[in-house]
Amino acid sequence: MSRLPILFRYRGREGMVAWAFHRLSGLGIFAFVVLHVLDIYLVGGNPALYDEVLAFYASIPGRLLETVLGAALLYHALNGLRIIIIDLWPRMTVYHRALWWGSWVIFVVVGVPGALIILRPVWLPLLQSLGLG
Amino acid sequence: MADQDQVVLSPLSGGRVRPRGSRRELLVWLIIRVSGVTLFVLALAHFSIMHFIWDPAEQTSEFIANERWNQIVWRGFDWLLLMNVLFHGFLGVRTVVLDYVRRPRWSSSSAPRSC
Numbered sequence: 001m002s003r004l005p006i007l008f009r010y011r012g013r014e015g016m017v018a019w020a021f022h023r024l025s026g027l028g029i030f031a032f033v034v035l036h037v038l039d040i041y042l043v044g045g046n047p048a049l050y051d052e053v054l055a056f057y058a059s060i061p062g063r064l065l066e067t068v069l070g071a072a073l074l075y076h077a078l079n080g081l082r083i084i085i086i087d088l089w090p091r092m093t094v095y096h097r098a099l100w101w102g103s104w105v106i107f108v109v110v111g112v113p114g115a116l117i118i119l120r121p122v123w124l125p126l127l128q129s130l131g132l133g
Numbered sequence: 134m135a136d137q138d139q140v141v142l143s144p145l146s147g148g149r150v151r152p153r154g155s156r157r158e159l160l161v162w163l164i165i166r167v168s169g170v171t172l173f174v175l176a177l178a179h180f181s182i183m184h185f186i187w188d189p190a191e192q193t194s195e196f197i198a199n200e201r202w203n204q205i206v207w208r209g210f211d212w213l214l215l216m217n218v219l220f221h222g223f224l225g226v227r228t229v230v231l232d233y234v235r236r237p238r239w240s241s242s243s244a245p246r247s248c
Binding site for chain 2: 015019077083086093
């Protein structure tokens with residue numbers, strides 16, 4: 001344990017993984033939000049430049065980053081709700097393992113189709129080049 | 134600088150344990166949770182609308198200025214999202230900083246403390 005990076009030093013099982021992911025995703029989302037609050041000023045200040053920013057959002061590298069952002073957002077949201085549920089209803093601690101795995105089921109069920117929609121311009125041409133589209 | 138504003142983590146949820154003895158810390162703890170539930174709806178809705186309903190490829194500055202910010206509903210939505218994000222984000226980063234500043238030692242035996 002002591003050899004783990006500072007960010008991951010926390011004892012426990014699901015609790016530790018949940019905590020490390022929550023902190024990582026939270027800091028990542030915060031960094032994006034700061035960037036996004038600044039870039040949105042261009043809509044009023046320099047609309048033509050913001051169109052270029054939007055072109056990046058719509059590009060393949062942009063879409064890959066948005067998929068990562070969406071995954072961080074979805075994980076942080078589901079895990080945050082899990083923490084609040086356990087905080088507010090101590091009786092739910094009995095089901096804490098079920099809540100943990102349940103949140104991952106929702107993550108996959110919602111996240112995979114979401115990622116496929118965002119990444120459509122990545123996999124659709126691939127499918128078409130194989131003659132399947 | 135007493136123990137009362139230390140960040141104590143729950144070994145079960147991995148979240149911060151409800152702080153005792155400090156009204157300010159309790160308020161921070163509460164704001165994080167209330168804004169968190171609000172953001173569960175607002176932030177996920179914003180992301181879904183902007184990526185699943187409107188693809189980024191279909192959006193322009195003109196679209197944002199004329200269609201989104203010209204409507205009081207979406208102006209209000211964006212303002213509410215911004216306010217919640219600011220409180221939740223800055224207080225969250227504050228908690229992370231406090232946790233690293235106040236943590237007594239880096240060895241694995243130091244965490245989680247007193248719970």
